[in-house]
Amino acid sequence: MVRGFQSGIVAQQGLIAHGRGEAFDYLFGETTPKSSRLATKAAVALLLGARNPVISINGNTAALVPQDIVKLARSVPAVLEVNLFHRSLARERRIASLLKRNGADQVLGLEAKARMRIRGVASPRRSVDAHGIGNADVVLIPLEDGDRAEALRKAGKAVIAIDLNPMSRTSRSANVTIVDNIIRAVPELLRITLRMKPLSKSRLSAIVSNFDNGKNLGKAMQDMIHYMQGWEA
Amino acid sequence: MVRGFQSGIVAQQGLIAHGRGEAFDYLFGETTPKSSRLATKAAVALLLGARNPVISINGNTAALVPQDIVKLARSVPAVLEVNLFHRSLARERRIASLLKRNGADQVLGLEAKARMRIRGVASPRRSVDAHGIGNADVVLIPLEDGDRAEALRKAGKAVIAIDLNPMSRTSRSANVTIVDNIIRAVPELLRITLRMKPLSKSRLSAIVSNFDNGKNLGKAMQDMIHYMQGWEA
Numbered sequence: 001m002v003r004g005f006q007s008g009i010v011a012q013q014g015l016i017a018h019g020r021g022e023a024f025d026y027l028f029g030e031t032t033p034k035s036s037r038l039a040t041k042a043a044v045a046l047l048l049g050a051r052n053p054v055i056s057i058n059g060n061t062a063a064l065v066p067q068d069i070v071k072l073a074r075s076v077p078a079v080l081e082v083n084l085f086h087r088s089l090a091r092e093r094r095i096a097s098l099l100k101r102n103g104a105d106q107v108l109g110l111e112a113k114a115r116m117r118i119r120g121v122a123s124p125r126r127s128v129d130a131h132g133i134g135n136a137d138v139v140l141i142p143l144e145d146g147d148r149a150e151a152l153r154k155a156g157k158a159v160i161a162i163d164l165n166p167m168s169r170t171s172r173s174a175n176v177t178i179v180d181n182i183i184r185a186v187p188e189l190l191r192i193t194l195r196m197k198p199l200s201k202s203r204l205s206a207i208v209s210n211f212d213n214g215k216n217l218g219k220a221m222q223d224m225i226h227y228m229q230g231w232e233a
Numbered sequence: 234m235v236r237g238f239q240s241g242i243v244a245q246q247g248l249i250a251h252g253r254g255e256a257f258d259y260l261f262g263e264t265t266p267k268s269s270r271l272a273t274k275a276a277v278a279l280l281l282g283a284r285n286p287v288i289s290i291n292g293n294t295a296a297l298v299p300q301d302i303v304k305l306a307r308s309v310p311a312v313l314e315v316n317l318f319h320r321s322l323a324r325e326r327r328i329a330s331l332l333k334r335n336g337a338d339q340v341l342g343l344e345a346k347a348r349m350r351i352r353g354v355a356s357p358r359r360s361v362d363a364h365g366i367g368n369a370d371v372v373l374i375p376l377e378d379g380d381r382a383e384a385l386r387k388a389g390k391a392v393i394a395i396d397l398n399p400m401s402r403t404s405r406s407a408n409v410t411i412v413d414n415i416i417r418a419v420p421e422l423l424r425i426t427l428r429m430k431p432l433s434k435s436r437l438s439a440i441v442s443n444f445d446n447g448k449n450l451g452k453a454m455q456d457m458i459h460y461m462q463g464w465e466a
Contacts, residue, residue: 002245012235012248019252023398026253165256167464221461228458231400 004063008094011086014060017143024164025181027224032188035219036180042211043140043160043176044192049204050138050158053078057109058085061142061182062095066102068186069142073104075193078140081132082109085145108132118155126151133157141170142182149173162186166220177213179220237296241327244319247293250376257397258414260457265421268452269413275444276373276393276409277425282437283371283391286311290340291318294375294415295328299335301419302375306337308426311373314365315342318378341365351388359384366390374403375415382406395419399453410446412453 001018004010010018047053055078061069062082073080080099082092089110096107108114108129116130128134139152142162146169152159153173161174162185171177178185196204234251237243243251280286288311294302295315306313313332315325322343329340341347341362349363361367372385375395379402385392386406394407395418404410411418429437 001249005245012238015245015248016234016252016255019249019254020256020259021252022249023253023256026398026400165259167259167461221464225458225461228400228454228461231454 001060001063004059008091009063009098010059011084011091013086014058014063018060021143021164021181024224027227028164028180029227030181032180032184033220033223035216035223036178036185036188038211039176039178039213039216040180040185040188040192041196042208043178044189044196045199045204045207045211046138046158046160046176047076047078047140048193048196048199049201049208050078050136052136053138053140054108054132054136055080055140056083056133056142056144057081057095057099057107058083058143059091059095062098064182065142065186066098068190070099070102070104072186072190072193075190075197079132079136080104080107081129082107083128083133085148087127118151141174142186144170146170146173166217166224171217172214175213176208176211177217179217234293234296237292241324242296242331243292244317244324246319247291247296251293254376254397254414257457260460261397261412262460263414265413265417266453266456268449268456269411269418269421271444272409272411272446272449273413273418273421273425274429275441275446276411277422277429278432278437278440278444279371279391279393279409280309280311280373281426281429281432282434282441283311283369285369286371286373287341287365287369288313288373289316289366289375289377290314290328290332290342291316291376292324292328295331297415298375298419299331301423303332303335303337305419305423305426308423308430312365312369313337313340314362315340316361316366318381320360351384374407375419377403379403379406399450399457404450405447408446409441409444410450412450 053076055073082095092110099107114129115127116134117126118128133139138158140160149170150173159174161170161177162182163171166179288306315328325343332340347362348360349367350359366372371391373393382403383406392407394403394410395415396404399412
């Protein structure tokens, strides 16, 4: 992360956000909680069943899993769009170029012409690419803030979040929340995508309907509480 | 914190560490847990009963509570020593100058001549001022790492930590751990110091002997677990 910061990929606030994630990861004993497996399957079912799936990329995501996130986009296939909380054209370009060095054909989010606005998000974060998130039915937002997650939901999109805090607004407002460290979650998404690709649309949509995000977040909370109770003894 | 970083007070790793603290603070509902009141009294009893109390200052502490930490040092009175995890002479000087602008008479830790080493800590963090931490019987280490906390204990010093993670090695190895956000903990330390100053040495030492840090950390864990259980419902 510090390297990502020094090379202008990660924002200062991204370092603080990363620390918040580290603390929650610690509370899961730095392992993938069981609850996240169900969420990963539901997320893959959403992505594979989507008309226009988009993966939204910020600085931390690009710094932590540049190769795996590109592989995931290719295997779905889904569109990659750079979308920053703390916008800067230079940083957007560096992130896009990092993704391309890792095998991405196309990266949206950089063309001023293509920008449109989503309602309910304070500027400049409301700006999205009309051909990317603007046109998406399913959006994967790794490490996103609550305002944006809620606005995407209000705009009628199905939202998949990767967030280590099961109590966050992002986690609570997403359709599917994977409570796990992104460095474990994205490789797992990739593995499950390759395995679930042969499934029919109706099978995928049954997996999505059977998934209850609120209940699953409750399980993630239980995992954290158990870890802490183990410590106490 | 971002301002502190931009002005060269806070290290990049300090931003990540701050994020970790934010996450734990969130798990206490961003309020001072009850358990920290007992710890604060025990900490003040240690400081007021000490022969040579020293407050160790790093970048995050200087950025977050520059004025209150100087007031605390004056009221005990205790010596201030700049002691960085990620050392740089320029940053040490900026921190010392920030403390002086906030009323500190003397700030140790900058003179190369006065340096000595404590055992059991990887270089360069083992370097301390012979007239400061080197000579201290009680050291307050806000926001310190586990290696240093353990080494100070091994060197025979009584250690007071301020750490929002009750499971950290720092928290576990200190004699007294205040599990609270430093921006609330230091003003509270100052308030209790002014109130406890009239107490006799024997009264202070009784408060210290009656304090059980392990038990108190268990209470802090309970506070976090209760907060999370409340969320789940």
